[in-house]
Amino acid sequence: VSRPVRIGLLGAGTVGRGFLELLGRNACSIEERTGLALEVVKVLVRDPRRERPGVARSLLTADGESIVHGACDVVVEALGGIEPARSLLAQALEHGKPVVTANKALLASEAGSALRGHARHEASIAAAIPIVRALEEGLVGDQVSELTGILNGTCNFVLTLMAETGATLEATLAEARARGFAEADPSLDVDGHDAAQKLALLAELAFGVRAGRVRVEGIRGIEPEDVKAARALGYVLKPVAFARDGGESLELRVHPAFVPLSHPLASVRFEDNAVLVRAAGAGELLFRGKGAGALPTASALLADVVAVARGEPARRIERPAPPKEPVRGAPPAGRSRYYLRFPVYDVPGVIGRIATALGRREVSISHAEATLAPEKPGQGHVKVLAHETSDEALREALEDIERLPVLTGRSVAVRILA
Numbered sequence: 568v569s570r571p572v573r574i575g576l577l578g579a580g581t582v583g584r585g586f587l588e589l590l591g592r593n594a595c596s597i598e599e600r601t602g603l604a605l606e607v608v609k610v611l612v613r614d615p616r617r618e619r620p621g622v623a624r625s626l627l628t629a630d631g632e633s634i635v636h637g638a639c640d641v642v643v644e645a646l647g648g649i650e651p652a653r654s655l656l657a658q659a660l661e662h663g664k665p666v667v668t669a670n671k672a673l674l675a676s677e678a679g680s681a682l683r684g685h686a687r688h689e690a691s692i693a694a695a696i697p698i699v700r701a702l703e704e705g706l707v708g709d710q711v712s713e714l715t716g717i718l719n720g721t722c723n724f725v726l727t728l729m730a731e732t733g734a735t736l737e738a739t740l741a742e743a744r745a746r747g748f749a750e751a752d753p754s755l756d757v758d759g760h761d762a763a764q765k766l767a768l769l770a771e772l773a774f775g776v777r778a779g780r781v782r783v784e785g786i787r788g789i790e791p792e793d794v795k796a797a798r799a800l801g802y803v804l805k806p807v808a809f810a811r812d813g814g815e816s817l818e819l820r821v822h823p824a825f826v827p828l829s830h831p832l833a834s835v836r837f838e839d840n841a842v843l844v845r846a847a848g849a850g851e852l853l854f855r856g857k858g859a860g861a862l863p864t865a866s867a868l869l870a871d872v873v874a875v876a877r878g879e880p881a882r883r884i885e886r887p888a889p890p891k892e893p894v895r896g897a898p899p900a901g902r903s904r905y906y907l908r909f910p911v912y913d914v915p916g917v918i919g920r921i922a923t924a925l926g927r928r929e930v931s932i933s934h935a936e937a938t939l940a941p942e943k944p945g946q947g948h949v950k951v952l953a954h955e956t957s958d959e960a961l962r963e964a965l966e967d968i969e970r971l972p973v974l975t976g977r978s979v980a981v982r983i984l985a
């Protein structure tokens with residue numbers, strides 16, 4: 568009888584506890600299927616004296632180095648952030664222990680770059696969806712040209728709940744945090760950085776090059792009014808991530824978008840994520856599933872633990888060198904259709920003044936309407952759908968409009984997905 572695979576677990580928060588729970592449920596079936604007996608032998612937390620339901624107190628320690636230097640065969644990291652995660656994983660690797668992590672912030676950072684290609688990280692992107700394996704193995708013989716996805720469960724949950732209930736971003740974010748979907752610092756979710764980290768990692772797997780700058784717009788300014796407008800106009804508001812290998816340049820962006828109801832991403836709701844992959848041979852592939860939460864993330868971590876215990880370490884895809892040196896990370900100036908909302912004083916001619924300012928910058932309008940804000944007497948919103956325009960022209964038009972004495976607050980601009 569071979570001895571169990573001893574796991575040192577770093578972290579017992581949402582993900583760490585989910586890992587312990589799923590392993591507790593599935594240890595026998597994993598052993599039946601793979602012949603591997605998996606056992607957690609130590610768990611790192613900040614405060615080992617705190618009671619944690621479902622976690623034996625005897626496993627807990629606040630001494631991370633004793634885990635990575637000690638008697639374990641695999642290290643699983645679910646701490647989050649850069650330190651001490653980076654140094655503990657680096658020490659584990661130096662001691663010849665394979666590592667598995669859910670930490671995209673670390674992997675996508677400069678500090679974590681040495682870990683890429685050495686740490687298995689299926690759980691770090693889109694939780695339960697096996698997109699890392701799909702790109703590393705399933706599509707290794709193909710050429711991926713484009714990825715469109717929803718990569719942040721918290722933002723998708725927030726926008727879905729806003730649409731369902733009319734509640735504010737703050738209220739729905741509180742619910743996402745209570746369910747354990749959000750990052751310890753939820754501004755990473757709301758401001759688009761978490762999705763940008765995942766997109767950069769995906770682009771590296773898909774295109775075989777280190778991603779340059781990701782253009783990031785979060786959902787912070789979005790109000791129930793915008794979610795309602797999307798539905799009324801035949802769209803649904805989604806947090807979208809997009810990567811395209813244009814040969815000479817790599818375009819990477821994360822932003823909220825009005826998605827047509829017929830688009831495959833439109834029906835991806837709550838904390839679900841999705842990745843639509845376009846590849847030269849395979850054509851279009853859609854991956855979809857739980858993008859956040861304890862057990863979906865634990866499922867991906869367990870798959871990676873089994874892989875390393877079977878002797879399948881992390882790997883970096885080696886793509887053939889491109890024929891010419893590409894200019895990466897310099898996306899071309901974007902063009903898009905837009906939804907625009909201007910919070911305004913309810914004064915005569917307000918639509919006309921906004922339309923004139925847009926027209927001066929060659930931004931043409933396909934739809935415009937004014938609505939009153941019932942909770943704010945004398946105020947309302949002007950909502951506009953703009954034909955395709957350059958980001959530059961739109962930015963200049965918005966700057967002009969911000970100077971008009973009709974606005975009561977900041978305007979909102981959301982791209983419309985084709």
Ligand code: NAP
Nearest residue numbers: 578579580581582612613614645646647669670859860864
């Ligand atoms: P969390 O609930 O905040 O848990 C973090 C855990 O790490 C806690 O147990 C905490 O200890 C421990 N910890 C943090 N810093 C520590 C330190 N300096 N020393 C000792 N222990 C420390 O976070 P989470 O939601 O589980 O996320 C963990 C990681 O998984 C992050 O990288 C996140 O991005 C990633 N992830 C999360 C999800 C999700 O749905 N939540 C999904 C995929 C990936 P205490 O318990 O004592 O505070």
Ligand code: HSE
Nearest residue numbers: 719720721749750859
């Ligand atoms: N905070 C992340 C999200 C967790 O909401 O998508 C999963 O990576």
